[in-house]
Amino acid sequence: MASENISLPMDCAMVDILYASKNDGSRQLYSFSWRANAAYELFVVQSVDLVITPMMDGPRGQHTPELSWPRDLRSRLELGNGKSIPNIRAFLDEALQEDHTPPSIGVKLIIPTVNGYVAQSNIIEERLHGCPYVGSAVGFLQPGELVKNFSLPAPRPNQDKGVSIPQLYSLLIAAIGGIKSTISGSESPWEVLGSLENEFKNRLGLQFLLPEPIPRRRVGLVRCKDDRMSNELLLYLNIDLVIFDAPGHFMEDPHGHSAHLRASFHAIDLNPDDGFVQRLYLAARDLHLDGIITRFDPLLEKVAQVAELLQLPSAAPSAFAVATNKYLARMALPEDDQLQDQVRCVKTKYDLEQPLRITYPVVVKPTQGRSSFGVVKVMDESELLEAVDRAASFIVGCGGEINIHPDVMIEPYVDGPEVDINIAMWDGEVLFFDVSDNAPTAADLHKEGESGRKDFQEGLFMYPSHLPDSEQTLVCQYIQDCILRMGFRTGTFHCEARVRGSSMRYVRQNGSGIIDLEKNPAATGIQPSIFLIEINCRPPGYFGLYATTWNYGVDLWGLHFLCCINDESRFRALSVPFLNGAQHHSAVLLVMPEKGGILRSEDPGARLRREKPELAACVPLYRNFFEIGQRVTSPEEVETSFTAIVVVESKGERSDLIRVVEELKVEWTPVIE
Structure with a gap:
């Protein structure tokens, strides 16, 4: 030098x-x-x-x-x-x-x-x-x-x-x-x-140095996923992690790769049956916990009941009971009577009244489930009966020797751009929110008379939303009202909704398969309104979580834990986003296999780092859910799985992000035989 x-x-x-x-x-x-x-x-x-x-x-x-x-x-x-x-x-x-x-x-x-x-x-x-x-x-x-x-x-x-x-x-x-x-x-x-x-x-510009001491806390996490950055974060927050999960879990081994991230592990049967609350209470009562929490939807209400028994901070179990049941949540919303009258809840197709008084298209979904599995748009009576059968076959848990199945909800299909909304709220005040675009699904793209898939399985989320600020604010205000109606005042929430009468619509670009939001001339003079799809009273999944964290500087996983120990000062301090808003365009790409079979292709990320390093640099986080030689579940099964989830970042415009996503879709297409 x-x-x-x-x-x-x-x-x-x-x-x-x-x-x-x-x-x-x-x-x-x-x-x-x-x-x-x-x-x-x-x-x-x-x-x-x-x-x-x-x-x-x-x-x-x-x-x-x-x-x-x-x-x-x-x-x-x-x-x-x-x-x-x-x-x-x-x-x-x-x-x-x-x-x-x-x-x-x-x-x-x-x-x-x-x-x-x-x-x-x-x-x-x-x-x-x-x-x-x-x-x-x-x-x-x-x-x-x-x-x-x-x-x-x-x-x-x-x-x-x-x-x-x-x-x-x-x-x-x-x-x-x-x-x-x-x-x-x-x-x-x-x-x-x-x-x-x-x-x-x-x-x-956030107050990350606080005037009052921050004592070390112990928080119980019920059902822990192998999400490295989220688990490490708790140490940075001065929180000792106590794990409750099934025997054989990766955190159980005291010499395992992640054992240093937890204070202790306690094996427990996670089946959400009638005995779960007592099992968890007995496992947790002598551990001197400052809070207990989960992100697993079927257990949210029951973990809240245990928190009450242990006299630990929590929202009311009744609020979780409503939020985790899509039918109860729909009935709790400030919708007009005409829409409410069209919503039905049944256990099987035999509970449907005869003759069917239903205006198609409608959406059929399990009242409890995960992701969008079992959620489909149906166009006639034969599709309806088949869809109800399929949704009712989803297994929530097991009561003794009998599987626990969800009820099935039938509601009108509502058109309009779909968005995901994350909200951090303390005592009714929204401290942070972000809105991302959920690209059209197979059901949204399906036209009457066409054959093919009509499910709502997500494939792509884009951050930040391309909707105008006025519509994003309208979404936030409506979702805040819904959360309060359900009985929540404080927490982190991951929600889904549609904007009816939006000034934007999805349009397929000429000469390509790219679809994105553009101005909607037909919406001129129409006042937009919000249709809630669901409220999840927890942060988003791992990949959406870090897409938000890296885009806005707010880690909703950390806020989730600070809420459960009632740490208002840190919750407020760490809810402050970047002064200039979203720092870049990003996306979460979910790769669903086209068929079941044996995976034959290698890790695309490793190959891209060797062959296309500039493209690989756009992928800060990804996970493949299958390895070469493993059997990939068919998308036709009730409980299927993505082959990969990929977080994508672009320093350019939204069009640049979409171009990179399209290229990565090809690179991440699995070879299945």
């Missing part, structure tokens, strides 16, 4: 220092230049721009100072899985050892401006995911620790180096996080750090 001729801003301090790498012990002379950025109102942190430039002529005599480090540098939480623990020295070591063009590196140090307790110790990494100009970002924080404020001295140009060196040491030791910028050959590191300051203001 060689030195550069870089013009320094007027308000910079600078000093030449020998830096010894901890990794290989090498000593190199560097020029360290830094400047403090403005302190913003209501921020708990301030940034300092640091530019480090290697000097080509080596050490300058015996009096050149060497950067020395204290033993007790702050470092981030150790997860216990073999990862190194980054501190400011490790962060700089890694940054300086990379190849750079130009050789100078630009670093933004994050300095606390208040005394406060850490609400979430990985907040810097999480909020800076996918950020422009960022090569890497890391926080040096422990969950719940007390951080002391640091008063930044005003740098003075050409000040005495004897003054500058202690100032530099103090800055490095006080930093609670570091951001290494990306610099192209034509850019000045100061210019890049200046642009990055705009993102600092956009992303870190």
